[in-house]
Amino acid sequence: MYTTQLLDVVTTAGVLYIVAVGLLVVYGVLKIINLAHGAFLAMGAYAGVLTTWAGWNPWTALLLAVVMGVAVAALVEWRVLRALYARPLDTILATWGLNIIVVQILTLYFGREIHFAESAIAQPISVAGVTYSQYRLVLLLIAVALGVLVWLVMQGTQIGVVAQAVIMNEELAQALGINTRLVRFVTFCLGAGLASLAGALLTPLVSVHPNLGVPWLINAFMLVLVAGVSLGNLALAALVLGGAQVLVSSYGNPVLGSLTIVILAVIILRFRTITI
Amino acid sequence: MRKSSRTLVALALMLGLATLSGGAAAQSAAKQPIVIAVPVGLSGVNSVVAPAVVQSAELAVEELNAKGGIMGRPVKLIPLDDESGPAGAVKAFNTAIRQHKADVIITMETSAARNAGAPIADRAKTLFIYTSFYEGRACGKYLYVNAWVPEQIVSPLVKFMTNEKKVKKWFVLGSDYAFGRGLIEPAKKMITQLGGTILGEEYQPLQQSDWTAIISKIRAANPDGIMYATSGGGPNIDFMKQFKAAGLKMPVGSLSIDELTAEQGGNAAEGVYYTADYFTSIDNAENKTFLEAMKKKFGANLKTPNSLSEPEYDGIHAYAMAVEKAKSTDADKVAAVLPTIVFKGPRGAVQMNKQHHAPLPVYLGQVQADGKTKIIQSFGLVDPGNQCPNLK
Numbered sequence: 001m002y003t004t005q006l007l008d009v010v011t012t013a014g015v016l017y018i019v020a021v022g023l024l025v026v027y028g029v030l031k032i033i034n035l036a037h038g039a040f041l042a043m044g045a046y047a048g049v050l051t052t053w054a055g056w057n058p059w060t061a062l063l064l065a066v067v068m069g070v071a072v073a074a075l076v077e078w079r080v081l082r083a084l085y086a087r088p089l090d091t092i093l094a095t096w097g098l099n100i101i102v103v104q105i106l107t108l109y110f111g112r113e114i115h116f117a118e119s120a121i122a123q124p125i126s127v128a129g130v131t132y133s134q135y136r137l138v139l140l141l142i143a144v145a146l147g148v149l150v151w152l153v154m155q156g157t158q159i160g161v162v163a164q165a166v167i168m169n170e171e172l173a174q175a176l177g178i179n180t181r182l183v184r185f186v187t188f189c190l191g192a193g194l195a196s197l198a199g200a201l202l203t204p205l206v207s208v209h210p211n212l213g214v215p216w217l218i219n220a221f222m223l224v225l226v227a228g229v230s231l232g233n234l235a236l237a238a239l240v241l242g243g244a245q246v247l248v249s250s251y252g253n254p255v256l257g258s259l260t261i262v263i264l265a266v267i268i269l270r271f272r273t274i275t276i
Numbered sequence: 277m278r279k280s281s282r283t284l285v286a287l288a289l290m291l292g293l294a295t296l297s298g299g300a301a302a303q304s305a306a307k308q309p310i311v312i313a314v315p316v317g318l319s320g321v322n323s324v325v326a327p328a329v330v331q332s333a334e335l336a337v338e339e340l341n342a343k344g345g346i347m348g349r350p351v352k353l354i355p356l357d358d359e360s361g362p363a364g365a366v367k368a369f370n371t372a373i374r375q376h377k378a379d380v381i382i383t384m385e386t387s388a389a390r391n392a393g394a395p396i397a398d399r400a401k402t403l404f405i406y407t408s409f410y411e412g413r414a415c416g417k418y419l420y421v422n423a424w425v426p427e428q429i430v431s432p433l434v435k436f437m438t439n440e441k442k443v444k445k446w447f448v449l450g451s452d453y454a455f456g457r458g459l460i461e462p463a464k465k466m467i468t469q470l471g472g473t474i475l476g477e478e479y480q481p482l483q484q485s486d487w488t489a490i491i492s493k494i495r496a497a498n499p500d501g502i503m504y505a506t507s508g509g510g511p512n513i514d515f516m517k518q519f520k521a522a523g524l525k526m527p528v529g530s531l532s533i534d535e536l537t538a539e540q541g542g543n544a545a546e547g548v549y550y551t552a553d554y555f556t557s558i559d560n561a562e563n564k565t566f567l568e569a570m571k572k573k574f575g576a577n578l579k580t581p582n583s584l585s586e587p588e589y590d591g592i593h594a595y596a597m598a599v600e601k602a603k604s605t606d607a608d609k610v611a612a613v614l615p616t617i618v619f620k621g622p623r624g625a626v627q628m629n630k631q632h633h634a635p636l637p638v639y640l641g642q643v644q645a646d647g648k649t650k651i652i653q654s655f656g657l658v659d660p661g662n663q664c665p666n667l668k
Contacts, residue, residue, distance in 0.1 A: 004492045004495060004496070005492065008488050008489065008492050011488070012486070012488060015486070111324070112323055112324045113324050113509070113536070113540055114509055114510045114513060114537065114540045114541065115540060116540055116541055116542035116544070116647075118542075119517075119521075121521075122520065122521055123521075123523075124521060124522055124523025125523075130495075131495075131522070131523035132522065132523070133518070133521040133522045133523070134521070135521055136488075136521070204517065204521065205485075205486070205514070205517060205518055205521075206485045206486075206510070206513075206514045206517070207509075207510040207511075207512075207513035207514050207517070207540075207541065207544075209509075209510050212485070212510075214483070215483040215484060215485060218483075245489075246488065246489055249488075249489030249490070250489050250492060250493065253478060253479070254452075254478060254479065254480045254481065254484065254489055254490060255452055255479060255480075255481055257489060258481045258483075258484050
């Protein structure tokens with residue numbers, strides 16, 4: 001029982017981290033909440049449907065999802081968002097509008113009904129004496145790998161260091177000759193690509209339909225609010241909030257459990273002393 | 277003289293015109309179409325199933341008109357959008373009754389839309405045949421139902437799993453809303469009546485698609501079998517995917533899955549048992565004719581007929597037979613004979629003779645590896661029980 005719960009806590013945290021990391025990256029650098037995050041999740045999930053139709057290996061869906069996400073994000077950043085950075089409130093409207101457009105296009109093409117995407121891993125596995133979903137454990141590993149990867153990019157590469165400079169003080173970075181426009185472009189594409197990747201990774205857990213991103217967007221939004229712009233904080237928030245949700249659902253009931261993330265987020269925001 | 281002859285001619289002309297137009301008016305009364313309105317969720321949550329409902333209606337109306345209509349009058353179909361909810365239903369019912377002068381409303385709707393529309397039909401004394409399965413106990417003088425209520429679906433499934441699958445210890449779960457709880461309640465009653473015990477009962481919020489916590493509880497409780505009722509469509513597949521990935525293997529009965537969802541879910545729901553009054557694989561002549569006619573009429577655009585769309589076809593035919601028998605479209609006269617009408621359709625013989633509800637043929641299906649459903653048992657006619665004790 002305790003082993004199962006421990007696994008539930010860490011894998012739930014992993015799933016939440018994967019879903020939220022793209023949103024955090026965009027928020028960190030661009031200072032906007034990408035409300036089209038849910039639409040990018042859905043788009044990634046449909047990449048799984050497309051690869052199933054084509055009869056390709058389910059893992060290729062991940063690559064296709066990233067390509068689709070980055071392509072749409074590049075177009076939108078270039079034609080729409082770029083003009084709106086001086087008006088942060090309008091970016092909320094623009095990204096929400098983008099969300100509606102993408103979801104409607106998916107609905108028009110695929111219909112409202114659910115679709116089937118082949119899972120790469122559907123079997124359970126035995127861990128420390130309990131049978132557990134192998135895919136959830138794989139997701140945990142992917143979450144850790146993604147975290148490390150994004151961290152390495154931020155710490156060890158030119159673009160990462162530049163991005164950090166933009167996060168800390170955009171005007172100063174600009175004055176020092178950093179092309180902040182390029183940094184914003186790359187970051188938005190990266191965030192959207194991560195969101196689509198997350199959508200593709202979700203398909204073995206949930207059914208694919210145009211609105212699948214909505215509930216995940218809400219949880220991701222709460223996590224990012226709590227975590228601010230730090231990847232480490234995001235992992236911690238996913239573990240604490242996701243863990244609390246699992247434990248309240250297990251010892252109480254899932255209805256209370258689903259409230260836990262929201263309530264804890266409010267409490268943490270009220271008492272958090274570190275400002276970003 | 278000249279003047280008077282002119283007057284006479286004019287008079288004759290006027291008289292002639294009057295007779296002519298009088299004749300035309302009399303003729304149009306005889307040939308005036310009978311209007312069947314179908315307010316259905318063309319947008320909103322029902323928009324997945326609504327096109328199939330309209331197709332069922334179109335086929336039924338085409339068949340009636342091919343036979344010369346009802347009482348020699350052509351039949352006109354008016355599909356309307358009720359937006360899957362109460363506000364849209366009010367608009368759609370008013371449009372149907374006031375603008376299109378509908379003789380009858382025959383449709384599948386959400387319960388919220390039905391509750392909003394039924395009083396409007398009742399006040400206008402317009403017959404309303406409701407063709408969607410629902411939570412039960414909707415009653416009205418002009419309201420008739422030809423689809424299932426929980427009593428007809430739950431008991432056969434619980435009995436089958438208790439007797440054939442030897443499930444004694446149960447875990448029941450559902451989505452946290454009226455339909456989910458409304459189906460788990462009678463299931464629990466039936467389980468205890470048959471001597472089973474309930475090890476756990478859990479409800480998941482509608483928007484939550486991660487079932488991890490409940491699945492861990494099932495594992496800890498280790499029941500012989502599961503009975504679940506999520507909301508329709510996707511959540512069935514979410515739950516079954518995660519249930520299987522977790523390595524749980526006990527038999528599962530579903531009160532919320534349908535043929536189409538099972539098929540779209542691929543192998544996710546393989547092995548799940550569920551009961552329904554209509555499956556495309558029902559083996560009788562009427563169903564074969566129905567499916568062939570549907571395929572011929574709609575070709576590649578055919579939406580697979582299902583237990584939410586097929587009763588629309590039955591409902592229109594039953595209404596036509598009732599009007600022929602009553603020799604009138606007057607709602608009171610048609611309502612008086614409607615319970616005596618037996619329409620033998622794709623589901624079998626359906627008669628709305630039980631407190632405005634219908635005893636229905638119920639079948640047990642099991643989802644196969646390719647997502648298709650195989651009928652493994654037929655329970656014959658199952659009674660809806662006491663739905664409206666104040667109506668006969």
